[in-house]
Amino acid sequence: MITIYLPDNNSRTLPQGSTGMDLANSISKSLAKEALVIRMNGDLKDLSEPLLDQAHVEIIMRSQPEALEVIRHDVAHLLAEAAKELYGDDLQVTIGPAIDKGFYYDFAREKPFTPEDLETLEQRMKEIVDRDEQIHREVWDRDKAVAFFKSIGEQYKAEIINDLPAGEPISLYRQGNFLDLCRGPHAPSTKRIGKAFKLLKLAGAYWRGDSKNPMLQRIYGTAWTSEQDLNDYLYQLEEAEKRDHRRLGKDMNLFHIQEEAVGSIFWHPKGWTLYKTLKNYISHKLDKAGYVEVNTPELVDRKLWEASGHWDKFGQNMFTVQTDEDKTLAVKPMNCPCHVQIFKQGSKSYRDLPLRMAEFGTCHRNEPSGALHGLMRVRRFTQDDAHIFCTPEQINAETKSFCDLLLSVYKDFGFQDVMVKFSDRPDVRAGSDAIWDKAEGALKAAIEEAGIPYSMNPGEGAFYGPKLEFVLKDTLGRDWQCGTWQVDFVLPERLDATYIGEDGEKHRPVMLHRAIFGSFERFIGVLIEHYAGKFPLWLSPTQVVVATITNAADAYAQQVLEKLKQVGIRAQIDLRNEKISYKIREHSLAKIPYIFVVGKQEAEQETVAVRIFGQDTQRVDALSVALSTIVNEAKMPDA
């Protein structure tokens, strides 16, 4: 007999060789029916796993959060089994993990899958669920497993096994006629997986994520523990699409992109108003934080980029211009070398440090065509860039005050949870290992002193130094890096920046590269989605529309408009020969924050009927009151 302990600390005694399923059955029939896997001594295992004596065992039911990942992985296997049944002759399976919200499976197959194939596959997957195939785990000998997969033409699987670390048990899962290499754990049978899944999209993906490898066909799907959750998720996806910044940008007439300038934004009056408002806001913040603003050239001789290292490391992605004097100029991809040039004008003393040099610098990078994405990934963008020249001793304090500044900015837009990633040295880099040790150490010490939680992002640093990336999510769950903070000992060296220290000797400053929005383009993209186009009053391109009920009020409406403009409110007027409900509807759909409705009554009494977006009530205010109220409410945060 063996003894096991349940989560409530009760123990149970079972015959030697009893499994998780035996345990579940011994507790209750309903539990056994709902059970998916067990957790034994902390690890998830199959229900068929023999229990160890003295083990701590928890039965995981489909309603528990841990079940989700198991189910998603199970559904990936369903997909693979269905694909083998339907297209087995010319198809190899590779890998199919659970991911956030679902799963994918990568197949090697000459013929492309079609959207109709997805339906066929999904149908077959549901049939496999109905078949209620038992899912068995088998442990195989390594060589035998490799030989087996080779014999059935599954080269990719054979390759995976070959690359598994020695000593790792080779476990295979069998369901019906389908046998797959897999770590598990899995549900005990296909029926138990349920049918709360849907195949969503087809995509290409490189074998092992390397663009030198062949491209596989990836099928993405979503899977949940209940139909309800599935439907909720699908609904959520639809809602998210509605706030896609590319759609809203078009609907709201903010900007456009056209093929003569791929990856560059044509800002329309409304979008540009938004942009200018943000610039005004952040300028104000930077002023208060002790930055000075500069402006530097866009076209700079390649010699400078060679000296900085950009030409060597990223020349491929730089746009260049040949002059008739046979010089090569590069369109700047970053502002930092130019800022060093300003720093180097005249001599600098330790008393000048830290020198915080900001620029709304417009940069161009020749991003791969497939990377472009609305405002989020563009070839021409303007950064809220700055470089802080300081001493090594000043790094910690600067890091702390930058993080404070950044978080206060994000908070003004309602971004509360910001992911911070620590990116350390990349393979392609400048500077010695000793310098990198120093820079990474300094950054780590600084972030830890600032007390900000972060996760590691190995190998993703800039070529000149490690960085912190501040990441926001778009509505479709994609991550976008906005803010950045980088410690750089390399560029000051390469571009020979110095200052005179207290000792009268020359010293190297440290350069801290930083941005809060990242780029205006991306940040506006994130904001459009974040607010679903319903901008707060201070940001809204049009803050008020004055709408008339009858043209008898036209003259008065004009006066109201003038007064609004005089107090700095962005206002428009709607004198069209339309009913007031028509105008209300139209401006509400355009997400205008305030509508001032004026008719005969308002004209006679010098009032306006104020209608606020999102509320279907109205209040009538004296014009002077309405003006002072809106001026007050339209102030930018922290003004």
Place this chain on the structure above:
RNA sequence: GCCGCCGUGGCUCAGUGGUAGAGCGCACCCUUGGUAAGGGUGAGGUCGAGAGUUCAAUUCUCUCCGGCGGCACCA
């Protein structure tokens, strides 16, 4: 850049081997209406570009350009 899908009036989309349609928007007319669509009339498209097949291509084939979804990339 790679794989797949897509490209029709300003917008959203339907459709066909015999040179195209809807709704919204737009213009004009009637209506002056009190808080999310009043009515009528009308204009507007070389069906992404080029080549090929065909008596005939917007429709089929190829190439290119662009968009979308991923992958790779993201200093």
